[in-house]
Amino acid sequence: MVLAVFGVTLLAVFGVTLYRDREEIFNKVFAPKTIFVAKVSPSPLTPAQKLTPTSMFTREVEQVKSLIMDLRGNYGVYVQDLITKENYGLNYEDVFPSASLNKLPVLLTLYQEAEAGRLNLETKYSLREEDKRTGAGSLQYQPAGAVYSYRKMAELMGRESDNTAFNVFSKLLGPDKIQKTIDNLGMRRTSFKDFTTSPEDIGTFFYKLYKGGILDEPGREELLSFLTNTWWEDRIPKGIPKGVKVSHKVGTEIGVIADAGIVFAERPYLLVILSEGVIETEAREVLPKISELVYQQENQ
Numbered sequence: 001m002v003l004a005v006f007g008v009t010l011l012a013v014f015g016v017t018l019y020r021d022r023e024e025i026f027n028k029v030f031a032p033k034t035i036f037v038a039k040v041s042p043s044p045l046t047p048a049q050k051l052t053p054t055s056m057f058t059r060e061v062e063q064v065k066s067l068i069m070d071l072r073g074n075y076g077v078y079v080q081d082l083i084t085k086e087n088y089g090l091n092y093e094d095v096f097p098s099a100s101l102n103k104l105p106v107l108l109t110l111y112q113e114a115e116a117g118r119l120n121l122e123t124k125y126s127l128r129e130e131d132k133r134t135g136a137g138s139l140q141y142q143p144a145g146a147v148y149s150y151r152k153m154a155e156l157m158g159r160e161s162d163n164t165a166f167n168v169f170s171k172l173l174g175p176d177k178i179q180k181t182i183d184n185l186g187m188r189r190t191s192f193k194d195f196t197t198s199p200e201d202i203g204t205f206f207y208k209l210y211k212g213g214i215l216d217e218p219g220r221e222e223l224l225s226f227l228t229n230t231w232w233e234d235r236i237p238k239g240i241p242k243g244v245k246v247s248h249k250v251g252t253e254i255g256v257i258a259d260a261g262i263v264f265a266e267r268p269y270l271l272v273i274l275s276e277g278v279i280e281t282e283a284r285e286v287l288p289k290i291s292e293l294v295y296q297q298e299n300q
Contacts, residue, residue, distance in 0.1 A: 137162025
């Protein structure tokens with residue numbers, strides 16, 4: 001009798017537990033397994049994982065993640081093979097500060113306006129004192145009245161990331177026209193006014209510039225040349241073997257160290273690395289490491 005009562009009690013407890021935890025038990029036993037590709041969380045310290053529909057690049061993503069998982073701040077990485085068009089990344093849809101990568105759509109808009117005949121890149125511009133902006137670039141040190149062509153100022157904005165040239169062209173073109181360029185490219189998470197973008201959006205910019213169709217060939221080649229052998233070769237280019245051309249644009253602010261561009265290796269690819277809330281010394285050390293790793297992944 002005692003054994004019977006004990007048995008009934010055990011069955012009752014088991015039944016209550018089964019009912020209470022039925023969803024969790026079902027998911028563990030019967031639910032289909034999902035493959036995760038890593039994503040670093042917005043938390044400055046704790047990495048997490050991001051669900052994606054494919055596991056093709058799980059190994060590559062995990063290798064990139066291992067370089068940044070213990071660093072402070074948030075990093076976003078986007079990689080695209082320019083032959084196969086395959087892509088992967090970490091936090092590549094997240095919104096980050098664009099910093100000086102905001103200069104990219106300005107340069108493109110300037111050249112598109114020139115191609116449409118609405119301005120001439122040989123137009124001479126007389127520098128004004130109120131044009132000057134501190135930070136990157138040499139124009140801030142030139143006297144008021146110094147004369148430069150639009151083309152030369154575009155070169156300085158690309159090669160030196162010149163903030164004064166950026167200021168002049170932003171006013172010349174207007175934020176609405178620049179944002180329209182951004183929207184026409186399909187950069188859905190990029191705001192010119194707010195200085196925000198995503199790794200995937202910057203990847204879209206470089207992919208379309210590489211593929212052609214948004215500029216004629218001479219304009220495309222000139223723009224890429226302005227982004228090659230720049231003043232700032234200590235990030236993506238530092239992780240690439242010497243002699244391999246890299247056309248890229250850096251971005252730097254407090255807590256923001258970024259670089260993005262096209263690596264013209266035997267198997268060309270584009271690489272975007274954005275960040276927010278990072279320690280500058282850590283970021284400057286890890287960006288070349290990410291670049292070196294991706295180069296090895298893409299050109300094994």
